Amino acid sequence: xxxxxxxxxxxxxxxxxxxxxxxxxxxxxxxxxxxxxxxxxxxxxxxxxxxxxxxxxxxxxxxxxxxxxxxxxxxxxxxxxxxxxxxxxxxxxxxxxxxxxxxxxxxxxxxxxxxxxxxxxxxxxxxxxxxxxxxxxxxxxxxxxxxxxxxxxxxxxxxxxxxxxxxxxxxxxxxxxxxxxxxxxxxxxxxxxxxxxxxxxxxxxxxxxxxxxxxxxxxxxxxxxxxxxxxxxxxxxxxxxxxxxxxxxxxxxxxxxxxxxxxxxxxxxxxxxxxxxxxxxxxxxxxxxxxxxxxxxxxxxxxxxxxxxxxxxxxxxxxxxxxxxxxxxxxxxxxxxxxxxxxxxxxxxxxxxxxxxxx
Ligand code: SF4
Numbered sequence: 001x002x003x004x005x006x007x008x009x010x011x012x013x014x015x016x017x018x019x020x021x022x023x024x025x026x027x028x029x030x031x032x033x034x035x036x037x038x039x040x041x042x043x044x045x046x047x048x049x050x051x052x053x054x055x056x057x058x059x060x061x062x063x064x065x066x067x068x069x070x071x072x073x074x075x076x077x078x079x080x081x082x083x084x085x086x087x088x089x090x091x092x093x094x095x096x097x098x099x100x101x102x103x104x105x106x107x108x109x110x111x112x113x114x115x116x117x118x119x120x121x122x123x124x125x126x127x128x129x130x131x132x133x134x135x136x137x138x139x140x141x142x143x144x145x146x147x148x149x150x151x152x153x154x155x156x157x158x159x160x161x162x163x164x165x166x167x168x169x170x171x172x173x174x175x176x177x178x179x180x181x182x183x184x185x186x187x188x189x190x191x192x193x194x195x196x197x198x199x200x201x202x203x204x205x206x207x208x209x210x211x212x213x214x215x216x217x218x219x220x221x222x223x224x225x226x227x228x229x230x231x232x233x234x235x236x237x238x239x240x241x242x243x244x245x246x247x248x249x250x251x252x253x254x255x256x257x258x259x260x261x262x263x264x265x266x267x268x269x270x271x272x273x274x275x276x277x278x279x280x281x282x283x284x285x286x287x288x289x290x291x292x293x294x295x296x297x298x299x300x301x302x303x304x305x306x307x308x309x310x311x312x313x314x315x316x317x318x319x320x321x322x323x324x325x326x327x328x329x330x331x332x333x334x335x336x337x338x339x340x341x342x343x344x345x346x347x348x349x350x351x352x353x354x355x356x357x358x359x
Contacts, residue, residue: 003178004162007218007219008160008212008215008216008219010215013214013219014211014214016264017210017260018207018211020032020256020259020260021260022207029255029259032256032260033255033259033287033288035263036258036259036262036288037286037287039262039263039266040262040286040289040290041286043266044290045335046286046333046334046335047336047337048285048286048292048337049291049292049337050099050291050293050322050336050337051097051099051131052092052295052296052297053100053102053133053296053297054085054089054092054100055103055104055297055298055300056079056085056102056103056104056111056115056119056300057077057078057079057108057111057115058075058077058078059077059078059079059104059105059108059110059111060104060105060108061105061108061173062105062169062174062175063169063170063171063172064158064168064172065167065168065169065243066168066200066243066245069105070170071171078301079115079300080119080300082118084301084304085119085122085123086122087304088301088303089122089127090126091303092127093127095322096338097127097294097295097322097338098127098128098129098338098339099127099129099131099338100123100127100129100130100131101132101154102119102123102132102133102134103132103133103134106172113141116134116145117144117145117148120132120148120149121149123149124148124149125149129151130152131151131152131153131154131194131196132145132150132152132154133154133196136155136179136180136186137183137186140190141190142186142187142191142192145190145192146190146191150192152194152195152196153183153184153187153192154197154198154230155183155184155187155196155197156198156199156232157180157181158180158200158203159199159209160204160208160212161204161205161208161209162177164204165204181216184220185224188220188224188227193228194227194228194229195220195227195228195230196229196269196271197217197229197231198213198232198233198234198271200234200235201233201236201247202236202245202246202249203236203245203246204247206249210257214264217229217231217265218264218265228269229269230268230269230270230271230291231261231269231271232271232272232273233254233257233258233270233272235249235275237316237317254280255280255283255284258272258284258287258289259287259288261288262288269290269291270288270290270291271289271291271292271293272284272292272293274292274293274295274296274319275316275317276317276318277318278328281318282328285329285334286332286334294322294326295321295322295325296316297316298315
């Protein structure tokens with residue numbers, strides 16, 4: 001594909017972790033784990049911050065081949081109305097959750113920007129930290145979300161291989177690879193404080209995706225040095241359409257990749273969701289990962305059980321409740337953190353993050 005930014009294709013930008021990922025120089029996994037664990041302890045202490053996703057709607061105009069909410073799936077479509085959003089958030093709050101990730105599909109009249117901003121308003125009145133994982137937006141839309149209380153945007157590139165990306169995104173606005181790639185920067189320019197990026201592992205050749213993902217986070221760290229950055233490591237899970245992953249990502253490779261990212265980016269938050277098994281999550285907690293989802297529901301209305309959609313976006317693998325998962329963390333001498341900051345200013349958003357050299 002023409003027009004790829006230089007930072008994405010510059011192999012020097014990821015040359016340090018390539019041998020760690022490919023094990024070319026015989027780096028034992030145990031050695032990486034030990035190095036990664038020491039760095040994590042130094043930078044983050046023995047803590048894991050916890051959040052939960054809230055699916056606001058399963059309407060979507062895109063045709064991602066790997067997703068249970070793609071517009072050709074027969075899933076019954078619905079969105080949460082105002083009282084339902086409040087009820088879901090109250091149910092989550094009763095579980096101890098204080099950090100929510102709001103999700104929707106690509107824009108539809110039923111679930112567009114105004115609906116999303118309204119839901120951010122409701123969530124910000126109840127939760128300390130409100131992030132959004134939805135469709136790419138303009139700078140002015142992100143600024144409006146920041147004003148409503150949104151502090152973080154999660155946007156995965158899914159795969160950094162443009163040809164594979166084209167084949168997997170069969171229709172809809174998500175077909176625009178470069179627009180998606182530029183989205184985190186628009187959010188940062190609008191004053192959103194935290195950006196989460198990632199690749200959906202299994203869609204494309206995993207080493208190539210890992211290297212490009214590292215170049216992406218390094219580009220953001222260099223250009224927007226005030227931003228809070230996180231990297232997630234979602235692996236493909238079964239979904240209603242029965243999509244078969246083109247590449248199998250083993251536990252060994254995923255662990256190697258997570259350790260390599262910690263070693264390469266000591267200050268970046270590394271995130272692991274309930275897509276992964278309890279055994280894998282328990283093993284990775286404290287070694288590199290510093291943020292995890294907990295007690296997740298991927299259905300619309302899954303927390304209060306009032307008219308929940310029957311099928312989720314994907315099947316979660318770790319379905320333990322808050323108490324069970326926190327007990328495991330405590331047994332490992334890790335403190336579960338539900339809230340680590342208090343907003344003290346709720347006026348207009350003036351915290352725009354300029355690219356390096358302009359602030
Ligand atoms: S991944 Fe997102 S944009 Fe793609 S079909 Fe699913 S909900 Fe829609």
